[in-house]
Amino acid sequence: MRIGVTYTILRKEELMIRDRAREYGEVVMLHEDDLTFPKKYDLDVAIIRNISHYKALYIAKLLEEQGTPTVNSFNLMLEAGDKVFATLKLAKKVPVPRWRVSFSEKSAKKIPEELGYPLVSKPVFGSWGRLLAKINDEDSLENVLEHKKWMKNPLYNIHYFQEFIDKPGRDIRSYVIGGEFVTAIYRYSDHWITNTARGGRAEPCDREDVVEISIKAWEAFGEGALAIDIFEGKNGLLVNEVNPNMEFKNAARVTGVDIARKLVEYAVEVAKR
Amino acid sequence: MPKIVCPVCGGEFEVESVELHEVLECPVCGVELEVVSLNPLVVEEVPEVEEDWGE
Ligand SMILES: [Zn+2]
Numbered sequence: 001m002r003i004g005v006t007y008t009i010l011r012k013e014e015l016m017i018r019d020r021a022r023e024y025g026e027v028v029m030l031h032e033d034d035l036t037f038p039k040k041y042d043l044d045v046a047i048i049r050n051i052s053h054y055k056a057l058y059i060a061k062l063l064e065e066q067g068t069p070t071v072n073s074f075n076l077m078l079e080a081g082d083k084v085f086a087t088l089k090l091a092k093k094v095p096v097p098r099w100r101v102s103f104s105e106k107s108a109k110k111i112p113e114e115l116g117y118p119l120v121s122k123p124v125f126g127s128w129g130r131l132l133a134k135i136n137d138e139d140s141l142e143n144v145l146e147h148k149k150w151m152k153n154p155l156y157n158i159h160y161f162q163e164f165i166d167k168p169g170r171d172i173r174s175y176v177i178g179g180e181f182v183t184a185i186y187r188y189s190d191h192w193i194t195n196t197a198r199g200g201r202a203e204p205c206d207r208e209d210v211v212e213i214s215i216k217a218w219e220a221f222g223e224g225a226l227a228i229d230i231f232e233g234k235n236g237l238l239v240n241e242v243n244p245n246m247e248f249k250n251a252a253r254v255t256g257v258d259i260a261r262k263l264v265e266y267a268v269e270v271a272k273r
Numbered sequence: 274m275p276k277i278v279c280p281v282c283g284g285e286f287e288v289e290s291v292e293l294h295e296v297l298e299c300p301v302c303g304v305e306l307e308v309v310s311l312n313p314l315v316v317e318e319v320p321e322v323e324e325d326w327g328e
Pocket of ligand 1: 284302
């Protein structure tokens, strides 16, 4: 079994994945500098770990075209990695925060009439809480729209809004791989953005309702390894978003669950299909 | 043991071993450093990378 790992930098996650993968086969580490397509890479499966969402997406597609299955796949990254596409999938299976999308400043300004304030504005791609804005009133909405207008990336001018969920100082991140619930953590923070990358504290989260909603959220996509962000709303759990290219070192540390091994085992299973 | 000088804060620290593209955290200022060359050993601050995905 030849397991490829494509990557940008060797974070703890990539080192853990490499170590685990070595127990299951021969590991081929493929840094971005070493990849050129079209070319046949002799791999039974590739684990895609590039940090840039778009690089990950293109590399998965190029590898799949040469016959190498990927984790996560092009299709999964495309649908789970875009907040609008992911919301469409998720909303069929699980409760999600109320949301709106619009495509012009004019239409975006009408959204508070429907969702009310505060609102959260999110870019349709990206994570670590980047470029998230909490919008409390008309003035701040105008400011955000003005800023987005001057950003070069056309994706920033697809306006995705969610109702603001008043979280109890924490949210939940769970991990589902190949349909199997792996583990979950609470992420605590005084700030409304609770990413551990922003310094949020992590603690294990052991709840049956989290397991249930996480598996349902995974089923909305039906493949791959997903990190799932969950809010505790007033009327129950809500799936905020999913992440198809997961970081997990803090979750692995506080729960003691070997997430890297689960990911590699799943990749091996995909290779055998 | 390889000695590393943090390009951000100038702090010095030692590591057991390093690999190309490995990420190290500067124990002095906490910034993340990527090993961009092994011989000579060169580290650079991990860039505020593109669009990204995280915890
Ligand atoms: Zn430093």
